[in-house]
Amino acid sequence: MDKFRLDHTCALITGGSRGIGFGIAQALAEAGANIVLAARQEDQLKQAQAQLAAPGRRVWIYSFDMSQVDAIADLYSRIVADTGGIDILVNNAGGTRRGPAETVSAADWNFVINLNLSAVFAMCRAFGQERIQSRRSGKIINIASLMSDTVRENNAPYAASKGGIRQLTKALAVDWAKYQINVNAIGPGYIRTDLTQPLWSDAKFDQWVTGRTPLGRWGNPEDMGYAAVFLAAPASDFITGQIFYVDGGFLSSF
Ligand SMILES: NC(=O)c1ccc[n+]([C@@H]2O[C@H](COP(=O)([O-])OP(=O)(O)OC[C@H]3O[C@@H](n4cnc5c(N)ncnc54)[C@H](OP(=O)(O)O)[C@@H]3O)[C@@H](O)[C@H]2O)c1
Numbered sequence: 001m002d003k004f005r006l007d008h009t010c011a012l013i014t015g016g017s018r019g020i021g022f023g024i025a026q027a028l029a030e031a032g033a034n035i036v037l038a039a040r041q042e043d044q045l046k047q048a049q050a051q052l053a054a055p056g057r058r059v060w061i062y063s064f065d066m067s068q069v070d071a072i073a074d075l076y077s078r079i080v081a082d083t084g085g086i087d088i089l090v091n092n093a094g095g096t097r098r099g100p101a102e103t104v105s106a107a108d109w110n111f112v113i114n115l116n117l118s119a120v121f122a123m124c125r126a127f128g129q130e131r132i133q134s135r136r137s138g139k140i141i142n143i144a145s146l147m148s149d150t151v152r153e154n155n156a157p158y159a160a161s162k163g164g165i166r167q168l169t170k171a172l173a174v175d176w177a178k179y180q181i182n183v184n185a186i187g188p189g190y191i192r193t194d195l196t197q198p199l200w201s202d203a204k205f206d207q208w209v210t211g212r213t214p215l216g217r218w219g220n221p222e223d224m225g226y227a228a229v230f231l232a233a234p235a236s237d238f239i240t241g242q243i244f245y246v247d248g249g250f251l252s253s254f
Pocket residue numbers: 014015016017018019020021038039040041042044064065066067092093094095115143144145146187188189190191192193194195196
């Protein structure tokens with residue numbers, strides 16, 4: 001199963017300090033990758049770094065707010081200088097501002113679009129430029145959502161941003177196929193993390209999710225990690241432009 005190994009590669013995961021991002025970091029590390037984590041809170045980054053530490057594995061951490069889109073190119077150059085280059089980019093950091101569409105403020109709209117879409121493009125562009133210039137292949141994995149394809153009420157900016165991720169993933173896949181840069185996305189179903197804590201701690205919503213999901217449970221960050229290993233590894237070299245839903249069958253069921 002050598003084609004599923006990531007030895008001698010370096011993977012950058014935004015929002016990798018907890019939740020889905022940390023689950024992905026753990027799996028990529030287990031498959032052999034060195035790891036770079038970027039998130040805001042330094043204490044949580046340090047905790048994640050300690051948990052990932054293992055003989056022969058390097059783990060770098062960067063405290064950075066991904067919504068500072070104009071500073072992303074500089075951050076990326078710093079990371080490349082420190083690590084020697086990133087082979088696998090996982091754009092995972094994200095957030096939402098919920099509310100009925102008619103009450104969404106310009107500030108909330110801009111916050112969500114900036115973090116979930118503009119920052120992802122800025123990271124991809126920095127990665128693509130470096131890979132193209134250094135004539136090296138690469139893998140990008142964007143974190144999409146069920147809302148890349150369908151919607152629930154009171155989440156218009158989030159749905160717009162994640163729908164954008166679906167199209168951005170395809171657009172970059174087409175532009176960069178000639179450079180052997182594969183661009184795919186993982187679309188998580190309902191996953192138990194801090195972000196969804198208000199949802200899974202509500203007994204009624206919890207029941208709705210388990211009932212509505214054909215495989216009958218919430219997903220967990222490890223489920224996303226295994227999918228990420230596949231999309232990061234040589235095993236998926238002929239796959240690009242895909243949104244890979246890891247949702248317990250949610251989108252297939254009416
Ligand atoms: N959980 C789900 O059911 C689900 C479903 C579909 C899609 N997703 C997507 O999956 C991704 C991760 O979600 P999650 O549930 O794992 O969230 P989470 O548990 O809240 O974790 C979010 C991670 O992103 C970091 N982060 C948040 N805002 C950031 C910012 N401005 N700059 C840098 N880092 C930031 C957080 O660290 P700091 O707070 O320290 O910055 C943390 O490491 C998001 O894109 C989300 O939309 C989640």
